[in-house]
Amino acid sequence: MGMKVFYFTGTGNGLAIAKAIGGEAISIPQALKCGRTRYEDDAIGIVTPTYAGNPARIVVEFLNRVDLVAGYRFAVASYGGGMGNPLKPLVSAAARKGWRFDYTASVKMVDNYLPLFDADEERKVKDQAAIGVELKRIAGDVAARTRFLAHVGAGNALYGVVGRLAYNRIAGPEMVRKTFTVNDACVSCGICARSCPGGNITVEEGRHPVFGSSCLGCYGCAHICPHNAIHAKGEKSAARWRNPAVTVKELIAANDQR
Ligand SMILES: Cc1cc2nc3c(=O)[nH]c(=O)nc-3n(C[C@H](O)[C@H](O)[C@H](O)COP(=O)(O)O)c2cc1C
Structure with missing residues (x-):
């Protein structure tokens, strides 16, 4: 027994988070492809990017599909600019399955949304060393089995709702x-x-x-x-x-x- 971290990533931020947290990193698209519907471990985590203020849809689909049995369950969302509310649909998906996350966090990383962000500019403004410190903090929280749910302000909550309506057009x-x-x-x-x-x-x-x-x-x-x-x-x-x-x-x- 140990820890499984299920991640979805397009440009690597999600896998970098999973690696920093430790345990066994498992790709969500590959896990869905293999069709298994139950995973059990001491700790299980979910890592998603943010699209239009929401989690990637495949991550919610994964949560709907599988039973995750663990003494400690957590979710981490990466985002680039305006966060929105990417953790909320994950929390709701868990609630539909009858369980709650013990810990949620979000981490600001390079924004890969090309219509709005220049990747070179992003490289300059997003200090990788500072992001590394933030990931270490999250990894430490998970290792210590910290119970904490990230607070979401009204503006981000609203962006999450509006973003969900625009999701199809954006992602x-x-x-x-x-x-x-x-x-x-x-x-x-x-x-x-x-x-x-x-x-x-x-x-x-x-x-x-x-x-x-x-x-x-x-x-x-x-x-x-x-x-x-x-x-x-x-x-x-x-x-x-x-x-x-x-x-x-x-x-x-x-x-x-x-
Ligand atoms: C289609 C699309 C939409 C995005 N929408 C948002 C957003 O609403 N808010 C935000 O902060 N970042 C947004 N991003 C940026 C990503 O969430 C961010 O770069 C993430 O860390 C990428 O993770 P990955 O490298 O694991 O794919 C968007 C990226 C894409 C490709």
Whole structure:
């Protein structure tokens, strides 16, 4: 027995959190794919990014699908700019299953939402050493089995409600068609397809990637492309982000659905 940390990540922030907390890091897309419906351990954690002030939908789906049996259960949301209320739908999903989180926290990291944030600027303003200290604090809380639920102010709560209404347009399955373009720098390497947690990208030899309608909104494809060939409409810059604590190989292992 020990600790399991279930995470979802597009650009590595979520896996960096799981690694910092320790225990066994388990990818939520892969856990859903394997179909197991019950996990038991001393401690179990959930890590999600924030999309439109809410948790990634696949994380809520995972909580709805599985029974998590543990003496200590926690959730951590990463976010970049305006947090919203990403923990609330996780708390509600747990309540529907008849249990409560013992600990929740949110941590501000590099914002990977290309239409609003320049990744190079983000690198400058988000001090990785300070984020590391924050992650250590959370890891310490979890190790000490601290019971504490993060407080959410009225403004963030409101953003969470409004964001839920806008979620589909920002991170929903059809968003990809209006958002991403592929330019001629593409060499059909297929890394986008291999790292897509929605299994939403196919690349045939010598052709550009084709996007389907199961996008999870993570922006991972645009950030991971080694040729910088995938661009979001109206993006702030062509700069891209991958959390330095996470390798391309790890992102592929976490998200490959083929
Ligand atoms: C489609 C999309 C929507 C986002 N919406 C928000 C948001 O509403 N508020 C926020 O603070 N960050 C938002 N972000 C930023 C991510 O939550 C943040 O960069 C997160 O740490 C990414 O985690 P990952 O590297 O594990 O994928 C958004 C990112 C994407 C791709």
